[in-house]
Amino acid sequence: MPALPLALALVAAFAPAGLDLEWQAPEGCPPAAEVAAATSKLLGRPLDPGGPAERVRARARVVREPRGFRLDLELQSPAGSERRSLRDRRCQVLADAAAEIVATAVDPSLAAGVPPALPPESDGTWPEEPAPSDINQSTLQSASAPAPPPAPAPAPAAAPAPVAADDPLAAPLAAHARADDPLDGPTPPPAPAPPPDPWRASLRLASVFDQGSLSGPTGGFAVALGVMRRRFRVELGAAGLAPRETRPDPTLAAGARLSLWTATLRACGVAGIRPRLELVGCGGLEAGALLGAGLGVEGARTRAQPWFAVVVGPELAVPLTRGVAVTLGADAVVPVVRPLFVLDGVGPVFRANPAAFRAVLGVQLRIP
Known part of the structure; x- marks a missing residue:
């Protein structure tokens, strides 16, 4: 079998x-x-x-x-x-x-x-x-199954019908198509280059109103030299305040005549609000001498006390021309050291205030 x-x-x-x-x-x-x-x-x-x-x-x-x-x-x-x-x-x-x-x-x-x-x-x-x-039966079957036949290729798109030469709409349509084609349009002009920002020199002359540095309100003057760019400035200046008299007892002649002389180094940032208006923020250090001369006493002398202060404040600048601008600033002055003056036989005459306020109005020359 x-x-x-x-x-x-x-x-x-x-x-x-x-x-x-x-x-x-x-x-x-x-x-x-x-x-x-x-x-x-x-x-x-x-x-x-x-x-x-x-x-x-x-x-x-x-x-x-x-x-x-x-x-x-x-x-x-x-x-x-x-x-x-x-x-x-x-x-x-x-x-x-x-x-x-x-x-x-x-x-x-x-x-x-x-x-x-x-x-x-x-x-x-x-x-x-x-x-x-994972490895499972369905995966194996799909892997071993024959690939489906490829789909038939799509029929080519029909070419557009030719336009007759004597068609009155042919010329306007062709002109419109050429006008709408971005590749045939004019090339846009390149973006303008930013204007140059060279270093410039500056000279500023200003009048000063002060409240708090001396025994009462007073005025003075200031001058500053600096370098500047469109968004940044550095200045080195000098200022003096007119003398101011003070007496601990108004009924007595004994007192002191006070004056202040300083040098200031400050840096400023500039923001252009409008073409003819600049907002400036400044900060710096001030050093100098507070002078005091005795009044109404025999053998009175003039003494100088060191003066150190921090100065910060905003400023508005209005350029009148490329080389001339008017400035208006308001500064807060905070003494680091508060000088003290004493008269023999009278006692303390003046001690610097913890803070002072200044308003500065000036004209700035910008070169070139």
């Missing part, structure tokens, strides 16, 4: 073989015992080493890659040798796939559901397409 030898051959071909499994994987991947247990579960029996002729030798090695893991699997079975490479973001997926492949090699009747081999890449890098997150 020819059917009996054929059946015996099929039984021998699909008879379960023994297994010799070698598993190497980085930390965090399933160990060899777990892979062997999964293989045994798929086979439905404990693993049997089997005889040398029917033993399946499986050598699996998992390596970590920048975007996941790669499984390199070598199989040696009575049917021959086979090598496979699989990739996935999770090592557990590769361990399950290795168990299925090894179980199928041991028992060929489990061939359904085993993923196909993927060609290994020589450079060890990932392909440009995103790797699948």
Whole structure:
């Protein structure tokens, strides 16, 4: 009976073989015992080493890659040798796939559901397409299905109908099309270059009204030399306040005549509000001497006390021409040292105030 030898051959071909499994994987991947247990579960029996002729030798090695893991699997079975490479973001997926492949090699009747081999890449890098997150039956079926036939190419667009030469609308339409084409229009002019901002010299003469630096309101003058640009200025100036008399007791003649002479270094930032109006913010240091001369006492002398103060305040500048501007400023003066004058036999005559106010009106010459 020819059917009996054929059946015996099929039984021998699909008879379960023994297994010799070698598993190497980085930390965090399933160990060899777990892979062997999964293989045994798929086979439905404990693993049997089997005889040398029917033993399946499986050598699996998992390596970590920048975007996941790669499984390199070598199989040696009575049917021959086979090598496979699989990739996935999770090592557990590769361990399950290795168990299925090894179980199928041991028992060929489990061939359904085993993923196909993927060609290994020589450079060890990932392909440009995103790797699948899992290996399942639907993925394998879609990968093995033949590609659908390409869609037919779309028919070329019909060329526009020619316009007759004697059509009265042809010329206006053509002219309108040329006028609307941005490529045929005139080239816009380039943006104008910013105006130059050279360094300029300045000379300022000003009158000063002061309240608080001396014993009462007084006036004075100021002169300043500086350099300037459109948004920045630096000035070095000198100022003097007219003398002011003070007496601790108005009924007595004893008192002092006070005057102040200073030098100031200040820096300013300029914001142009309008073409003919500039808003300036300034800050600087003032140093000088507060002079006091005794009055109404014998042997009165003139003494000088050091003067140091911080000066800050806004200023408005109105350029009349390129070289002339009118300035109006208001400064707050805060003495760092408050001088004290004392008359023998009378006592304290004057002590500088904690703060003073000044209004400055001047004319500024700008060169060139």
